[in-house]
Amino acid sequence: MENTAEAPTGERRTSEHLDTDEQRAFRLKAREYMAANLPPRIPGQPANSFEDLELVALDRQIQKKLYDGGLGGYVGITVPEEYGGLGLDRRFEDIFFEEAEPYRLPWHYGNAVVIVLPCLLAHGTEEQKKKYIPRILSGEHLWAQLLSEPSGGSDLAGVLTRAEKRGDEWVLNGSKVWTSGGHVSDMGLCLARSDPTVRKHAGLTMFLVDMHQPGMSVHPIRLVRGGSDFCQEFLDDVIVPDCDVLGDVNDGWTVARTQLNSERAGMARGWHYGLRRAEASAHIEISRRYARLAEELGVSGDADARQLIGEAIVLDAVYDLTSKRAATGARNGALPPTIGMVTSLLSARTSIDRTALMSALAGPVGVAGSPGGDGPDIGMDRVVTHRIGGGTLEMQLNLVSERHLGLPREPGSDRDVPFNQLRHNATPKLAG
Amino acid sequence: MDVELNEDQTMLQEMTRRFLEDRSPIAALRRLVDGGEGFDREVWRQAAELGWVALFVPEENGGIAESAQGVADAAIVAEELGRVVFSGPFLSTCVVAFAIAQSGSEAQRAEWLPGLAAGETLASWCFAGPGTKAGVRAGSVSASRRGDGHVLDGIAAYAEYAEAADLLLVTAQGVQGLSQFVLPAGTAGITVEPMDAMDLGRSLARVRFEGVVAGPEALLGDAGKADEAFERQLQAALVLHCAETVGVTDRAFEFTLEWVNERHAFGRPIGSYQALKHRLADHVMQLEGAKAAAAHAARAVQAGAPDAAIAVSVAKSQCGRSATEIIRDCLQMHGGIGLTWEHDIHFYLRRAVSNEMLWGSPAVHHERLSRLAGI
């Protein structure tokens, strides 16, 4: 998954010639407003980096500006007007992203817009939708996903965090972990166990949790590269009013499924709305990075290097063409909807394979260099490029084989047993 | 393969599939091989009647090119041919017809195209050298000027169906550049030496040119100026070749999926074991990549898009490598039966391995991509 902004390549393409009068007016309004209010897109700047508090603060401002300027915030364009959106169709969203290409967008709202928004729209009460969606669009609320726990993430339905009803409140106790942006988030979507006496999928409830409360302690976790993008939370009598249960009590798995599907769709698409070119080129474009790298490394004429680069070009092009094909095929019915799972798997495989090729290309230059140079990054990409977040590689393989290919499901020893009779992992403490 | 076929194309696909199921299923290949025959001329003639070669031939020469999308439509046929590991001179005849239609004089078009479209004239394209890097460059046959014609010398290898061909298209290197010639196969000085090919449904030959005199009537296009035409023909050939490879892989994957659902071990279908399931998930992912790349190449070449040269090399690398890897593993999942002569899968794997290396191995296309990327 690309996580940095790119320099604009060549001339910009827009679909301006297709605009109706109304669309044209929207485009001009967006163009003028963005030029006056948005910071430029800086090549190499990360799309999101939750430990960069200034960048997070900047994104909050950008989101607010987009909302105040009547552009619906980041991706509020298709959201119904009663929830603070513009109630327009996808075409307007495409126009927005075409016009936004030269500017930074508030990519830290990824969780909020890719995951929380679809969950709220699908399962929220009117009250919840009216309360929370406008706050996402206006930049007031950053959201976190409180799903994984120290005892396990793949087996999401096995969460241990307890939710108990006391009067008209729920009280949550337990621990969540790997929460991207937990320390800067205002709200969290939290899956907890409301009934441990039934089988595991049946005893779950999804909560909308205020992160700023005494019972919620949030501790950044230090990552391989040294940064701290994720956190561990300890929930110690965290209070959630009954009106903030999302979906039905003990039916949290239904909401979790929407959440996971949205996450997968986001992963397959590249996660950050508007980070990649607004109007994807109909042609294969070879990244200029390879020629530049070959030049820098002095291997342009080297037969081995040319092989590796040729392979990398194939890898990139195949990913691009496959995701376009999948999108078209899913839309026109030529491919089943499960094709998105295949693209998601391919995106994981592609980034892993690409880092391998680049590392082979750079050789020792990729693992040690002069201080301040960018050499060791290539080797470090080998260390940190994995598919774990958003469902591990193995879980993607399970999905593709079981849902897309229809192969028999794994036998599970836990399906029909009350949750409190299953064996669980201990809860290691990773931070704090 | 393509998710954006129009109505005519869907019809073409269905018609081709029905024809092949009826006239040339995989069992037909087994019969041909057991009988020591190369391919079935009667089937080829009937196939030509369906318009397989006519796609490239203008109406005035007995074809339907004006109402077809030559390369893109032929790719649909090629994919179906892959599904049954078809044996026959489809690619070679189509590409020669394409070359003559594009670069031929009026006289050449009138002389050769009607027979090609009708399935009466078979053709082969001679251009590749004999070495490991063969497949994307011409130059192993030389053309030197003599009088108002040329003399051809050298060897072209891996020429498809040259043994059966009535007509040869030769791409030769001259001092100024590439020149192309169309010659009757019986022209003095031409010897066709069949190669021993691992793909049992494909005839390959080395064609030797020894002082072959090619008069002005044989010259296709201008002397020394055929570089662009060569690239266009190569692109068309690669599109058909990749589409065929996709069909081969798709079908082998399909029957393997049925097999892993049916075959039981330790009380459950072997397809329920993650060790196999996960590999099949990766295979379908690579197969989708191959389909996407091949379909894009077909469209790009058909439209003469600026990325056509890149697109065919991307497709060739992806289709070639994934086909071998996928079908090799599919054979593995069959267990012992997969290694028997009686099971069909070896025909598929033979074609896959062979296709990966013909028309430029992945390494050759990776090098070509580096060059196209300006490196």
Ligand SMILES: Cc1cc2nc3c(=O)[nH]c(=O)nc-3n(C[C@H](O)[C@H](O)[C@H](O)COP(=O)(O)OP(=O)(O)OC[C@H]3O[C@@H](n4cnc5c(N)ncnc54)[C@H](O)[C@@H]3O)c2cc1C
């Ligand atoms: C960048 C990143 C961002 C993240 N953001 C968030 C977030 O915002 N919110 C959140 O809640 N979580 C987040 N996560 C957590 C992530 O969802 C979990 O790490 C992931 O689901 C795996 O869970 P686990 O770490 O407990 O590993 P485990 O589930 O314990 O898995 C360990 C290993 O066992 C394998 N395995 C498990 N089950 C099976 C099976 N059935 N078949 C085959 N193999 C299996 C796994 O693939 C893995 O290799 C993030 C993780 C990362 C890396």
